[in-house]
Amino acid sequence: xxxxxxxxxxxxLMEPAPRRVRATLNGKVVLDTxxxxxxxxxxxxxxxxxxxxxxxxxxxxxxxxxxHLSRGTARRTGLxxxxxxxxxxxxxxTESKLPGxxxxxxxxxxxxxxxxxxxxxxxxHPRNPYTRVDALRSTRHVRVELxxxxxxxxxxxxxxxxxxxxxxxxLDRSALNHSALEHTDTTSFCPYKGRTSDYWTxxxxxxxxxxxxxxxxxxxxxxxxxxxLVAFYNEKVDLYVDGTLLExxxxxxx
Numbered sequence: 001x002x003x004x005x006x007x008x009x010x011x012x013l014m015e016p017a018p019r020r021v022r023a024t025l026n027g028k029v030v031l032d033t034x035x036x037x038x039x040x041x042x043x044x045x046x047x048x049x050x051x052x053x054x055x056x057x058x059x060x061x062x063x064x065x066x067x068h069l070s071r072g073t074a075r076r077t078g079l080x081x082x083x084x085x086x087x088x089x090x091x092x093x094t095e096s097k098l099p100g101x102x103x104x105x106x107x108x109x110x111x112x113x114x115x116x117x118x119x120x121x122x123x124x125h126p127r128n129p130y131t132r133v134d135a136l137r138s139t140r141h142v143r144v145e146l147x148x149x150x151x152x153x154x155x156x157x158x159x160x161x162x163x164x165x166x167x168x169x170x171l172d173r174s175a176l177n178h179s180a181l182e183h184t185d186t187t188s189f190c191p192y193k194g195r196t197s198d199y200w201t202x203x204x205x206x207x208x209x210x211x212x213x214x215x216x217x218x219x220x221x222x223x224x225x226x227x228x229l230v231a232f233y234n235e236k237v238d239l240y241v242d243g244t245l246l247e248x249x250x251x252x253x254x
Contacts, residue, residue, distance in 0.1 A: 012071070013040045014049075014100060017126075021048055023112040026081040030112060031055045037104060038126065044164075045128040045191075049104040052092060063087065072096035079111055086111040120220070123189035131163040133192040135170075135223040142169045143240040144232050146212075147204040151232065152176040158225045162192065166249040169239065170229035173215075180204060186211050194220045200230070202237075212236055 017036040022029060033054035038046035061078035074091035089111035096102040109115070115122050138159050144151040154175040160168040186199035197217035202209040215230045216223075232239070235254040239246045248254075 011040055011043055012098060013046075014038065014098060015046075015129075017048065017129075019117050021050070022116045023107065024114050025059065025079055025086075025112050026084040028059065028081045029056065030059050030079065030081070031105075031107070037100070038129070039098075039101075039106075045125050045131070047106060047109075048126050049093075049101065049106050052103055052105050055105055060090070061085070061087075067091060071098050072101055074106075077105075122191050123195060124191050127191045128163075131192065133160065133162045133223055135160045135219075135225040137225055141240075141242050142171065144169075144171070145238040145240070146180075146202055146209065146236075147206040149180050149204045150177050151180055151202060151213075151237065152230070158229055160193075160223060160226060160231070165251060166234045168231045168234070169241070170226045170231045173228065173230055176230060181213065184211060188214070192220065193223050193226070194218060198230075202232075209236065 015038045017038050020034050021036040022032045024030060031050050031054055033050055035051050035054060037049040039049050040046045059079050059081050061080050063076045063078055065076040067074045067076055072093050073095040074093045076088055077090045077092055078085060078087045079089040088108070090105050090107045092105050093101045093103065109125060117127065136159050138157050139155055140157060141155050142157045143153045152171045152175050154171045156172065158170040160170060180202055181200040182203055184199045184201055188196045194216055195218070196214045198215040199211045200213040202212045213230050213232045215228060216226055217228060219226050233253055234246065235248055235251055
């Protein structure tokens with residue numbers, strides 16, 4: 001079984017982020033900076049740390065709570081815009097064990113309504129600058145099965161290559177066996193592809209498999225070719241490419 005670790009950078013690595021970063025709450029711009037810093041709290045992807053001078057001070061609510069953390073000393077701060085208030089929404093570092101961390105603010109991602117890199121909204125977490133995503137049209141023959149039931153088959157897939165993950169094979173909806181698919185209300189977010197618009201549960205005579213396929217109605221510009229196409233988790237189906245059965249990879253989605 002192929003293992004796909006998502007270990008891209010080292011923990012506590014700090015780098016300048018060469019892009020404008022903004023975030024809003026209740027219609028108000030909370031932060032707007034071209035001096036954001038990436039900090040890898042885990043190896044898979046970074047978080048943004050924002051200079052305090054680039055945060056609107058009127059939205060900060062000092063909670064008079066000092067935290068002594070592994071990376072330094074911080075003051076816990078809430079956010080309040082109009083009648084919307086989020087407690088423990090940010091930490092302002094006053095002393096740091098990492099050079100350059102003092103004076104930066106770490107926001108909880110979900111405490112803001114929306115985040116933007118330049119003028120494009122991003123989801124879930126900052127994009128990892130060491131992750132690349134490409135969506136390429138192909139004429140490879142792709143066949144998807146589960147429990148012996150054909151789920152989809154195409155000679156014109158779009159292959160999506162994302163650092164640290166197996167290749168995803170996106171098929172046109174007309175190439176699917178819709179009798180085996182049941183639409184669900186599930187949604188998910190990806191900083192590289194956007195917000196999913198559809199998920200499907202697969203049903204076979206053997207059993208029901210929740211949310212095995214998904215689609216993006218409005219993918220990010222970088223992966224535009226996957227628009228409205230459908231992919232299945234390689235980890236959970238039998239996937240044949242040019243007649244060869246692929247080994248099921250082991251990932252965080254297994």
